[in-house]
Amino acid sequence: xxxxxxxxxxxxxxxxxxxxxxxxxxxxxxxxxxxxxxxxxxxxxxxxxxxxxxxxxxxxxxxxxxxxxxxxxxxxxxxxxxxxxxxxxxxxxxxxxxxxxxxxxxxxxxxxxxxxxxxxxxxxxxxxxxxxxxxxxxxxxxxxxxxxxxxxxxxxxxxxxxxxxxxxxxxxxxxxxxxxxxxxxxxxxxxxxxxxxxxxxxxxxxxxxxxxxxxxxxxxxxxxxxxxxxxxxxxxxxxxxxxxxx
Amino acid sequence: xxxxxxxxxxxxxxxxxxxxxxxxxxxxxxxxxxxxxxxxxxxxxxxxxxxxxxxxxxxxxxxxxxxxxxxxxxxxxxxxxxxxxxxxxxxxxxxxxxxxxxxxxxxxxxxxxxxxxxxxxxxxxxxxxxxxxxxxxxxxxxxxxxxxxxxxxxxxxxxxxxxxxxxxxxxxxxxxxxxxxxxxxxxxxxxxxxxxxxxxxxxxxxxxxxxxxxxxxxxxxxxxxxxxxxxxxxxxxxxxxxxxxxxxxxxxxxxxxxxxxxx
Numbered sequence: 001x002x003x004x005x006x007x008x009x010x011x012x013x014x015x016x017x018x019x020x021x022x023x024x025x026x027x028x029x030x031x032x033x034x035x036x037x038x039x040x041x042x043x044x045x046x047x048x049x050x051x052x053x054x055x056x057x058x059x060x061x062x063x064x065x066x067x068x069x070x071x072x073x074x075x076x077x078x079x080x081x082x083x084x085x086x087x088x089x090x091x092x093x094x095x096x097x098x099x100x101x102x103x104x105x106x107x108x109x110x111x112x113x114x115x116x117x118x119x120x121x122x123x124x125x126x127x128x129x130x131x132x133x134x135x136x137x138x139x140x141x142x143x144x145x146x147x148x149x150x151x152x153x154x155x156x157x158x159x160x161x162x163x164x165x166x167x168x169x170x171x172x173x174x175x176x177x178x179x180x181x182x183x184x185x186x187x188x189x190x191x192x193x194x195x196x197x198x199x200x201x202x203x204x205x206x207x208x209x210x211x212x213x214x215x216x217x218x219x220x221x222x223x224x225x226x227x228x229x230x231x232x233x234x235x236x237x238x239x240x241x242x243x244x245x246x
Numbered sequence: 247x248x249x250x251x252x253x254x255x256x257x258x259x260x261x262x263x264x265x266x267x268x269x270x271x272x273x274x275x276x277x278x279x280x281x282x283x284x285x286x287x288x289x290x291x292x293x294x295x296x297x298x299x300x301x302x303x304x305x306x307x308x309x310x311x312x313x314x315x316x317x318x319x320x321x322x323x324x325x326x327x328x329x330x331x332x333x334x335x336x337x338x339x340x341x342x343x344x345x346x347x348x349x350x351x352x353x354x355x356x357x358x359x360x361x362x363x364x365x366x367x368x369x370x371x372x373x374x375x376x377x378x379x380x381x382x383x384x385x386x387x388x389x390x391x392x393x394x395x396x397x398x399x400x401x402x403x404x405x406x407x408x409x410x411x412x413x414x415x416x417x418x419x420x421x422x423x424x425x426x427x428x429x430x431x432x433x434x435x436x437x438x439x440x441x442x443x444x445x446x447x448x449x450x451x452x453x454x455x456x457x458x459x460x461x462x463x464x465x466x467x468x469x470x471x472x473x474x475x476x477x478x479x480x481x482x483x484x485x486x487x488x489x490x491x492x493x494x495x496x497x498x499x500x501x502x503x504x505x506x507x508x509x
Contacts, residue, residue, distance in 0.1 A: 016501065017295060017314060020249035023494045024289070024317030027257030029487045030264065031287040031320055060296065062312040074284075076328055104286065104326065107428045109447030116286050117323065133427055133450070135348070135458035150425075150457040177315065179289040208490055219497045223504050230508045 004235075007054055008228035014041060014059035015222040021061060022214050025206045032072070033081075033102035034204035035175065036065045039214075064181075066170040068101065069205035071197070078105040080139050081202040082165065086194030087181070088143070089122040089164035090115055097122065098180035099166065099173065102202035107131055113145070122164040124191045129161045139163070139198035165194035249316060250498040256319030257491030260287055263322040264484045271472045272481075279332070279365030279438050280470035282477075283325035290318040329429045332471040334463065340397050341368045341376070344468045347460010349423025352385040352451070353378050353439065360385060361439040362424055362432065362449070367467055376405075380437055388419045401461040403454040423459040424449035 021039045028034040044058040071083060080103055082088060087099035103115040113121045113129040120128035124143075131137070134147035135155070143163035148155050166189035176182050183189060267285040274280040298313035334344055343366035345351070350362035361382070368384060371377045376388040390397055394407035396415075403421035426432060431445025442449055455461045 012505070016248060016250065017316060019498060019501065020253055020316050023250040023253040023257070023498070024319055026490050026494050027253050027260065027320040028287070028289050028317070029490060030261065030483060031289055034289055037317065060312050060314045076330060106430055109427055109445065111427060116326065117288065133458070175292065177292045177294065179292060212490060212493065215494055215497045219501055222501045226505050226508050233509065
């Protein structure tokens with residue numbers, strides 16, 4: 001069988017993967033704090049004995065785009081985001097630290113400060129944050145959490161803890177299978193140097209116009225590959241005809 | 247089957263869910279004591295199609311520098327109630343009470359269980375007991391004598407009534423408020439009522455004006471905290487994202503139909 005068919009099949013298959021990745025970005029166009037994934041194709045030469053005439057295509061997700069999304073003001077003072085470079089730390093279910101740029105924080109019945117999925121927010125020492133019962137809460141621009149305790153007689157804010165704020169090099173960040181952003185460097189990230197905005201959330205950074213254009217491009221690419229598959233089929237048909245006995 | 251088709255489907259479902267949350271907020275834009283809900287989303291798991299660092303071919307030095315992980319879409323994780331204070335609507339009705347603070351009124355349902363509400367449009371039943379507009383008894387029970395000419399509800403919850411021929415108002419009782427450490431975790435059961443849940447924590451009952459419970463304001467009601475402008479913007483956003491995801495479905499469908507028709 002002509003290898004042309006396999007080459008174009010690989011092209012079509014990988015275009016379909018790319019389309020799925022693009023659809024995932026689009027599906028999360030409204031997910032707060034979502035970071036869109038890049039997509040790229042790579043030429044993968046056939047190795048081994050024989051002529052090196054064939055090159056398969058391979059789709060990959062080289063990285064995630066960590067550019068900030070738009071600021072969405074919500075007015076709820078437990079919604080926080082880091083407006084520029086920098087991340088807040090949360091504890092993911094596997095016990096490791098994950099990073100996020102926005103969190104709609106909640107307080108559990110035990111007073112633990114968690115994100116919307118129940119993952120504990122971490123303080124400057126990397127430990128979960130616990131709050132006493134409070135009348136009001138305020139998150140300072142340096143991540144300081146202060147509350148008016150429920151039993152306070154005068155309405156004065158008392159600083160309780162500080163969010164863990166880090167500024168890793170985005171080249172050393174990756175998104176894991178659960179969608180958590182992880183730091184892959186060896187050293188411990190240092191606290192501080194990051195501003196926090198309270199009363200706002202960061203929207204997803206998906207560029208929808210680009211995603212729509214990519215979607216068309218992937219569709220057309222796919223059609224071209226299918227056309228090549230068809231051409232290959234016609235080739236085999238005509239050679240079959242030439243060699244037929246009657 | 248085409249993955250993109252299913253991924254885009256999750257996008258459609260999420261926006262559909264968001265629109266439902268928005269329309270519920272808009273429908274309750276004039277409901278006293280209603281708290282707006284905000285739809286929250288998460289990205290779903292990522293599938294490893296090719297593991298980064300895997301062998302690219304027989305040559306051992308050749309490994310993939312980056313693999314292919316495909317996201318599987320989006321999921322709605324819930325509607326978060328936003329418990330910010332609504333505006334005061336002055337009604338001048340002497341049995342309308344508004345809470346300025348974090349507390350909730352306690353109300354007994356027909357089975358004697360306690361529900362919580364911030365809707366303080368109270369009335370009196372045939373026995374003179376203070377009830378909600380749905381007819382449920384307020385806890386602790388306050389009985390207002392039939393011949394009282396005026397009822398006063400102080401900011402600390404003390405209810406007193408003026409009786410004919412008596413210049414000093416008679417004290418009838420004190421309203422209590424319940425607070426929760428995580429009011430967003432309360433179970434909404436409709437009719438402006440909430441129920442305690444595992445997420446909300448146990449209620450902390452106290453008199454108004456103590457700790458974080460808040461004070462009471464007679465002759466006013468708390469309007470819903472729905473911001474209609476925000477909801478309309480959310481509606482546009484949900485609709486457009488829905489359209490984009492349906493385009494992705496169309497594209498995926500187009501790819502499959504092209505394949506079917508040409509090979």
